[in-house]
Amino acid sequence: MAEKRFLVTLAMAMAMAMATATALVAGGATVAQGDPGPTFVDPTVTMVRPAEVHLGSLVYVGPYATLIAGMPIHVGDESDLQDSVLLSARTGPVDLGEQSIMAHGSAAKDGAEIGERGTCPGGAGHCPSFVGFNSEVDGGIVERDAMVLHLARVGPGVRIPSGRKVLSGKNVVTQAQVASKTAPVTEADRLFMHGVIEVNVSFAHGYSMLAAESPSNVRGINYDPGGTAFNPVRNLPTLAGVPTRDPAANARIIGDVRMADNAILTRQIVRSSLRADEGEPFHVGTVDSMGTNVTFHALEHSHLDLGDHGRYGNGAVVHGGPAFSATTSSASGLTLGRSAVLFQSQVGDQVTIGSRSLVQASRLAAGTVVPENTVVVDGVVAGRVEW
């Protein structure tokens, strides 16, 4: 198949008048322009055959997401594709219904369907569904009100029914495995998902406004959206003590990220995303190495504080939690392997977390080595990443 690749630059176009339901073609992708508001696509997003990509209203597509539309890709209203998400429709379409959440580094491939069918609590017509950090739905179905937690996988033909969540690290390859590899979705899960939708809808608005003021505002090293009650002021990143705005940088560093060095300017950091959207500063020590598609994300009420000499593999995710009790920090010499996830945890000096491992809600002593493909929750090995 002759594939036509180019970077999409439609972000600023999304802040247009929205009184009609007329489809708008921008950057080659079809974007529904309906009543509620804008869709934002970060300028770093890559689309292959964008004419086959259909995005709903109030969708947020984060930095370095990749959408490969050999066959059609549909993304419903109020959905979000976070940093480095992959939607790959090479051998089958990818359909995401309304309020589908694709968390950092997650993927939906070849016939995957998320949030398109199933039931919602109380008989509502639509409700969120969720795919977690570095997880994958490969030709499977995730119904409305269902979740796939971090580093988990749903295989071809498998259906995760409404009201169930795949546990972190599990690989569900037959329908018979669903019962043993899932748990019920709880009220707190639903409140979480609705909150995430709210936040990302506000990002669709905020980043669209930022882009409307100047397209350069949503490129490279730049401002966070600001303009909210909890983050009224826009902030710039600080590199080696210098507030920096550089739209030409080949990475997205957003908001009050305070980096000990200027590795990004010396090309050591490329195609990665460090986002402090909500204005709370987070601190990144010196970076010895960083692969591509790395995501750091922290929030207003969490801390993210990384020590010097960090090494971050391709697709690694470092993420804060929603409260001070959910701080994420490392001392010196953290090594995070390929697609590893450090989430709401504190680790000491010279800790190594192997490729495709998850460390969540844990404290790791200095020198700890977490093997590859390991799930650690609450300081306990909870299982393996099975795929």
Next chain:
Amino acid sequence: MVGARARTLTVLGVVGVCLLGAGLLVAGRGTAPATPARAGPAPAGLSTRLDDEVGPRAGDLVSWRTFWALCWDPYEGAKSYELRVLTGEGTSARLLRQPDRCFRIEAAAGESAPGAQAGDRAQLLAAQQGQLAVQVRAVVGRARSDWSDPVAVGSR
């Protein structure tokens, strides 16, 4: 699927349905006034607890649910309280409102083999703490107290 669709009260309706059992009301379509008058400091005496319910066996498995409750001291003059939802991805602008001094929500549930329930529960509660936290403030007439510190859902 992708068309522009009226979604008035989408979240309001669904969350409202989800949380009716907890006695929650959702505050309007919008948020609280942008700059309400200050009623005073944040509610004090915040405490949490976990309540467990065990359901019927399904084969060899025991079904169970764990509810997390956050309570606080009475606030002088308050007729209701607002809660703000903080997620692992950011802070929702939509507020929950309730008259009660306790916020109770199902935080973990499962079907476990005999003897495995405690471990499963601990894992799921720990995971929940990385997702969701809440803050509370008092509503006194048109004024609002300060927000409390965030408290992670599932924490003790």
